[in-house]
Amino acid sequence: MSENPPKSQTAGMIRPDSDPGVAYTENAARYYGSGAAEVRALDGVDVSFGSGEFTAIMGPSGSGKSTLMHCMAGLDTLTSGNVFIDGEDLTAMSDRERTLLRRDKLGFVFQAFNLVPTLNARENIVLPQRLAGRGHDEAWLDEVVATVGLGDRLDHRPNELSGGQQQRVAVSRALVSKPKLVFADEPTGNLDSTTSDEILAFMRRAVDDLAQTIVMVTHDPSAAAYAHRVIFLVDGKIVNEMLDPTSDAVLDHMKTLGN
């Protein structure tokens, strides 16, 4: 574990203080267990994600990356502190309110098992809107699907799609409802580098061309290089951030963290 003192505890300095960002945390903490067995998965995190920004979260295994994402997405609840999405305080919400918020304002891409096996690609993509009882923007769907390069596979079920295709479907689903924020937890963790490059390029395009906001957890420096900035977590604390990262710079910084 790193003994490095945190260089900065306040991330999101690329924006003026007047813009708190589309999502931010205030002193977010998440402890598991208690007493001697207590694990501080998040230990006082203040982070902010601005609209139209592609952020990568990096850090050693067990550093709290997934926990941070889960807490910000309302999948997990903080031990203390607050999470705000689009101006609303998640910590005050009921399970149902958080579910509706996820459905209406957030998108998700997981590392695997992203799709409902009984639904075909198109049905999976529009699932959140169907759940909300809403229609979807067909033109936007076509654009998203065309951008990801899924066109002719839309009527196939997940078991008829390759891992890369499945992740494209997942990314499309996350984007098609034009959410305020997309969370992606190691979206390319199971893919070969060519496929993962394609998907990451698409995600970046979604941010640049389609004005989406994406937060992505990754272990891969070359994946992080697609982001506007990288945030480094160690032991549940933000230890650093890097703007306009390159994979070499990230790799170098990781080495300092790793030891």
Place this chain on the structure above:
Amino acid sequence: MLTIALRGIANNPFRYVATALAIVLGIAFFSATSVLTTSFEESLNDTIAEAFQDVDIAVRSANTIETPIIDIRERIPPSVADEVGEVDGVAWVFPFLAGYAQVVAADGKTVGGADANAQAVAWIDDNAVNPMTVVAGRAPSAPDEVVMDVNTFDEGGFSLGDSVQVLPLGPQQRFTVVGSIDDGGTFGGQVLSFSFAGAAMVFGGSEVDQVFVGAAAGTTPDQLVDRLNRELSADLEAVTGDTLTDEFQELVGQFTDIIEIALQVFAGVALFVGAFVIYNTFTITVAQRTREMALLRAIGATGRQVSVSVVVESAAIGVIASAVGAAAGIGVGWGLLQLLGSFIGDLDLSLVIPPGGLIQGVVLGTVITVAAAYIPARRGAKVDPIEAMREAAAEAGGPARGRLYSGLGVLAAGAAATIWSSVSGEERILYGALPLVVIAIVLLGPAIVRPLSRVLALPAVRRGSITGELARENASRNPKRSSTTSLTLMIGVALVVTATVFAATLSELIAGDLDEELLADQVVTISDAVAGAGGGLDPAIAAAIGDLDGVEAAVGTRTAFAQIDDDFASVTGADTAQLAAVADLGLVEGRVTDLGPDEVAVREPTADNEGLAVGDTVTVRFQQGAASLTVAGIYNRGYQLTGEWLVDNSLLDASLGRSLDTRILVRAEGADQSLIASIDAALASDPTAGISSRGDFIDDQAGQITDLLTLLYALLGMSVVVALIGIVNTMSLSIHERTRELGLLRAVGMTARQLRRTVRYESAIIALIGTVAGLVLGLFFGWAAFDALGLAYSDFAIPWAALLAICLAGLVAGLLSGVLPARRAGRLEVLDAIAAQ
């Protein structure tokens, strides 16, 4: 491996709850049946043995009328008692006289309602022999004195010295209540006792059923029986009290055996359904544990060891569940015994636990569990070690082609056989078609799950409901599993529908027959209980109604058991001079009216069977006396009103001690309120009589089958419940299997409520598939049963309302079965679910 098997249960008790419950319920039902019938039989046997314990010998007629249930003996003159008394070695004799009588309380009604059982006997003066004892007052001695069991005495609010009417006699004839008695548990219900002369008056004759005899000291009953049989006429026979006891106990045994077998058939159906539930559970758990088993195989376990571990697991569950079921069966049996006791009245029923029946239950339950788990266990053995490395794919593919084609083949064969049988009129071919159709449905089950769930989910999907769509896809994602689950429900539903359709058809037939036959406008009836006890209405009542202004005819009818040309026959008596006014019997030949006491009319089917024509003679033997009768006419309707054999009441009056009317058919066209009131007034002398209009009477008669149906529903209910438990189980296991997917759904915005709804819909779809399949199969069965009766197809009645109700019940049951699994699914922590393996 044994440790692994048992630890498997300990770690995952939930998934075996349903398996265990299916067995517990089935075995509880099975054992309760055994407990109930054994207790009932033993209690009755005790009562019988007690009743006859002081009787050394009984002398009775050697001539019997063999009814399908019990042999009735001819009655013998009371003078036989004197004859027997003179035989050497006889210490005492008592003529035994029993029949129908019922006391009327001060309010003018009978005690215990219209359905109360009522009997009467002549008092036996010897305290040592008489099983009854006087509780208050004294024994009857004068002919107009009566005593009654204490319950009736108290319930009817009688006091000693009351002057009462005794049915079937009229109110003018008064009896004095001189005592209350304890009937010694010999009979259930109301028991009256009179002096011998009194009884002879009430029963309309002193002919006795049998004469009880005591042997003098120094003579054994066997010696005396031999002596009596030598010295008495050939029409009489003497048997020991032990023989009498044995005969009665054998009769009780036959009766309880029939009931036990009938109940066990239903328990068997429930267990059969339970076997499917077990099969399904083990199939699913073996599939879910494919990786675990593959891992065991990879580290060196043989296929045999893997399958043995599953079998051991099932045996452990089978033994435990069956033992619990057997124990529960004792409790249920006790409860049913109490219920039965409250129906029968003051019969002493005590709980007897049959160890044999319980052991049978435990063995049966274990064998069924192990047998049902065997195929899945074998499948476990075939797991390839390589599976351990693969992504566990518990999802099964679509229905196998071979299965589909063989299913279609069998179905075609079944359809062909059905058509052939209806074209050729050969019913036996139809019996062959029945199993073919069942096998075809089982084979085609997986193939019909998808299209059927598509149709069933249509209403929900039409509304654009994503939950309905997901439920539909979930129901058909593993067609084999869904079909096995729903077919368990199909079995129960099919049987329910068969019974419903059959009963509806029969009930319409009865209503149709009566509508043709019955010309009367009003019908006077008595309860089945009174008719069954040999009771009825004094013929004077019919005569009084007939005399009323505005009444064209009032015809009393009655039935008597007889032996005609050595075959048992139920003979209907009627006032044939007036019969034509109240019933249209559909005369075929000769004459059915104005029958003389030496004439009989026969319904066409029986005449054909027996080869009888007008002018032929038959020999009829009643309980008292025989007659040679000439066939005067043949009719083809009237089955509901006059049965197969019709004689004039004058013949029955001559051949039975007292012949009572069980029905009075009244022709009074345009009867107004005042006439009905006058008829009611004529019935006032007998509170057991009631009057109903023609339409009500027909509805009543047609509706009696429906009462039977209720009992059948209750018995089949258990298999339906077991099937529903199976659905709950399959749903729970499926949800467990889909944890990760459910987590995903929740993460992308499915609310807990939507998730619960999806699960309930899926469960409803599966239940509806079973219900619909059961409906189709049941209609086919019902039609086949109907066809076997050889009736015209136009008579086949489909009770649409009842079938719709069954469908709705299936839907509701399915939704309810989904409630528990849905709650479980709704409670899933999203994060845990996402992280689940």
